[in-house]
Amino acid sequence: MTRSRTCAGLGAWLHYIRPPRLRLGAAMRLFTSAFFALSVGTASAAVYDTVAALEAVATSFDFIIIGGGTAGSAVANRLTEEKSFSVLVLEAGGTNIGQLYVEAPLLCLVATPDTIYDWNYTTVGQTQLNNRELSYPRGHVLGGSSSVNYMGWTRGSSEDWDRFAATVGDNGWQWDNLVPYFKKIEDLTPPVDGHDMSGQLNASVHGTAGINSISVAGFATEIDPLILSTTQTVAEFPFNLDMNSGYQLGIGWAQQSILKGDRSSAATSYLGSTYISRPNLNVLLNARVTRILPTKGNGHFTTVQFQDPSGKVYTFTAKTEVILSAGTVNTPSILMHSGIGDAAKLTALGIEPHVDLPDVGQHLADHPFLPLSWVVSSENQPYGTTDPIFQNATFRNIAIGEWEQSGAGRIGASPIAFLGWLRDKTDKFKVDPAAGPNTAHFEFFITNGYLNFAAPPANGSYMDVAVVIASPASRGSVTINSNNPLDAPLIDPGFFTDSAGVDWDLVRAAVRASYTFVGSPPFAGYVIQPFASNGITLYANATDAEIDAYVKANAATIFHPVGTAVMASEHSSKGVVNTDFTVKGVSGLRVVDVSVMPYIPAAHTQASAYVIGERASDMIKAAHL
Numbered sequence: 283m284t285r286s287r288t289c290a291g292l293g294a295w296l297h298y299i300r301p302p303r304l305r306l307g308a309a310m311r312l313f314t315s316a317f318f319a320l321s322v323g324t325a326s327a328a329v330y331d332t333v334a335a336l337e338a339v340a341t342s343f344d345f346i347i348i349g350g351g352t353a354g355s356a357v358a359n360r361l362t363e364e365k366s367f368s369v370l371v372l373e374a375g376g377t378n379i380g381q382l383y384v385e386a387p388l389l390c391l392v393a394t395p396d397t398i399y400d401w402n403y404t405t406v407g408q409t410q411l412n413n414r415e416l417s418y419p420r421g422h423v424l425g426g427s428s429s430v431n432y433m434g435w436t437r438g439s440s441e442d443w444d445r446f447a448a449t450v451g452d453n454g455w456q457w458d459n460l461v462p463y464f465k466k467i468e469d470l471t472p473p474v475d476g477h478d479m480s481g482q483l484n485a486s487v488h489g490t491a492g493i494n495s496i497s498v499a500g501f502a503t504e505i506d507p508l509i510l511s512t513t514q515t516v517a518e519f520p521f522n523l524d525m526n527s528g529y530q531l532g533i534g535w536a537q538q539s540i541l542k543g544d545r546s547s548a549a550t551s552y553l554g555s556t557y558i559s560r561p562n563l564n565v566l567l568n569a570r571v572t573r574i575l576p577t578k579g580n581g582h583f584t585t586v587q588f589q590d591p592s593g594k595v596y597t598f599t600a601k602t603e604v605i606l607s608a609g610t611v612n613t614p615s616i617l618m619h620s621g622i623g624d625a626a627k628l629t630a631l632g633i634e635p636h637v638d639l640p641d642v643g644q645h646l647a648d649h650p651f652l653p654l655s656w657v658v659s660s661e662n663q664p665y666g667t668t669d670p671i672f673q674n675a676t677f678r679n680i681a682i683g684e685w686e687q688s689g690a691g692r693i694g695a696s697p698i699a700f701l702g703w704l705r706d707k708t709d710k711f712k713v714d715p716a717a718g719p720n721t722a723h724f725e726f727f728i729t730n731g732y733l734n735f736a737a738p739p740a741n742g743s744y745m746d747v748a749v750v751i752a753s754p755a756s757r758g759s760v761t762i763n764s765n766n767p768l769d770a771p772l773i774d775p776g777f778f779t780d781s782a783g784v785d786w787d788l789v790r791a792a793v794r795a796s797y798t799f800v801g802s803p804p805f806a807g808y809v810i811q812p813f814a815s816n817g818i819t820l821y822a823n824a825t826d827a828e829i830d831a832y833v834k835a836n837a838a839t840i841f842h843p844v845g846t847a848v849m850a851s852e853h854s855s856k857g858v859v860n861t862d863f864t865v866k867g868v869s870g871l872r873v874v875d876v877s878v879m880p881y882i883p884a885a886h887t888q889a890s891a892y893v894i895g896e897r898a899s900d901m902i903k904a905a906h907l
């Protein structure tokens with residue numbers, strides 16, 4: 283088995299970047315946070331680094347949330363709107379504050395993998411991908427994956443959510459019923475350069491008074507007019523003003539979770555300075571949960587076992603409920619180590635089974651990603667593309683300096699310039715893997731710079747129209763192979779393993795569409811030639827066999843795993859959680875993160891995580907108020 287080179291490449295890239303340092307704004311926020319931590323009274327909320335500091339203030343909590351990530355932070359915020367609820371968030375990672383890679387949007391490219399902000403997982407060898415073990419980043423920092431993601435803001439198609447609703451038998455998940463939640467999450471803000479966004483999105487479909495800022499990039503890039511021109515002249519690639527309207531097909535400007543050039547994450551928004559001083563909200567960092575224990579020996583799972591970085595073990599018991607929000611990889615792992623999973627398999631590992639739920643860890647769905655890069659003749663050096671920022675320390679430091687002053691410039695935006703949501707028009711599938719005829723089969727991930735999760739070449743300018751299988755048919759799993767909760771779980775996204783070969787059909791169609799796009803007249807003169815990846819150069823007339831060989835050598839994840847604690851109707855014997863997020867067969871425990879999703883949406887999944895957190899919060903409040 284060979285390990286994917288993406289990790290090794292990035293490790294080298296990382297060394298080009300100087301260590302994290304404080305921005306002025308960040309320093310102020312750190313000061314504010316420290317102030318709250320120090321101003322301990324009988325009920326002063328704070329972010330704590332140690333159990334001792336927390337216990338000096340509070341020792342008893344109504345709700346314990348495992349994981350201060352995307353969904354978990356949303357739940358922590360909404361529950362603490364109720365002054366009568368006290369909440370403790372246990373987060374294994376450290377602070378997001380003052381962390382350059384986490385705060386500076388473009389530097390998301392080096393926030394993972396192989397950093398302190400990442401759980402640094404790898405998959406098992408992917409049988410369809412030359413048995414490569416793929417890097418599998420997950421956020422390990424307050425804000426979770428929303429603190430390290432690429433900030434693309436996509437809700438999915440209306441059909442994605444309607445299929446979710448039909449699958450679990452709960453109309454609350456229908457698109458029309460979720461739009462108010464999306465709006466409640468969103469705070470549509472002007473880009474950092476203040477330009478008029480009206481031609482870049484449809485403001486009427488967005489919220490303007492929510493918690494998490496969304497916007498567009500605060501500068502123009504040289505590929506913008508070429509992309510727009512293609513959407514106006516090539517019928518296959520229509521322009522879509524707003525892919526978040528419910529109708530997603532077409533190519534449009536990437537909306538980003540950014541606030542004036544800073545990342546807007548769950549940590550800066552839902553746990554941001556406006557809320558973190560609530561006296562009933564407590565966050566403990568560096569607290570790695572190992573198990574959830576039955577509290578009274580009767581299937582009531584409200585005691586949480588965790589350890590600090592020294593290995594010292596603690597338990598806290600929630601007075602009301604535990605909410606497990608550790609994400610698609612760690613949520614099933616924690617459940618299994620707690621005796622909730624396939625009873626026979628747990629017994630074989632020496633774990634006492636409490637509840638036999640064979641679906642725990644199953645149904646993993648993720649989006650495979652394929653880098654496709656071209657050499658381009660960038661005219662606006664040094665910042666025509668993002669490449670010089672990663673190739674040249676001088677350019678990089680100038681760009682970081684500009685961003686530190688004002689949030690402006692290339693560092694202050696996601697690497698994603700445009701996104702495209704497209705379909706294989708051949709209709710050859712016996713069962714369409716997409717949620718409906720207006721839902722994408724594959725995605726274009728367009729960057730004005732090299733995007734291969736590795737250091738860019740030392741010289742040259744690049745563009746990527748990478749492709750993603752947006753509605754994959756393949757499924758995988760997260761399992762464990764020991765009774766030690768500190769051991770990494772076995773992650774198998776099962777890329778390209780569906781028995782009908784649907785995902786192979788889709789990736790070939792996607793690659794060909796990408797070459798058609800880049801070969802359209804507006805790019806003539808700008809695009810010079812395709813660029814090799816892992817020694818393979820793909821040309822526009824590539825055969826199926828050539829595309830397949832390229833995919834086997836280069837496919838990776840685009841980091842959207844879902845489904846390992848799948849939701850199913852309370853009337854179904856299958857699934858892990860009921861439609862109110864309660865874990866089947868136990869009391870006192872809910873799972874609230876994207877692991878509950880029965881299908882992967884044709885979307886990047888942070889908006890899904892927030893909407894899950896918001897809807898779950900309403901249900902938890904309704905159950906206990």
Ligand SMILES: Cc1cc2nc3c(=O)[nH]c(=O)nc-3n(C[C@H](O)[C@H](O)[C@H](O)COP(=O)(O)OP(=O)(O)OC[C@H]3O[C@@H](n4cnc5c(N)ncnc54)[C@H](O)[C@@H]3O)c2cc1C
Nearest residue numbers: 349351352353374426427431432433434571875876886888
């Ligand atoms: C590199 C990367 C890029 C991405 N890019 C995009 C993008 O551009 N757009 C988009 O929409 N989505 C993107 N995603 C996906 C999206 O961010 C995630 O789907 C979403 O944030 C998941 O939310 P969650 O709440 O389910 O889990 P997370 O946000 O991952 O939260 C889980 C939290 O639980 C904590 N935790 C886990 N185990 C334990 C434990 N044992 N004890 C205590 N705490 C624990 C973790 O540290 C983490 O903070 C990206 C993800 C990654 C990793």
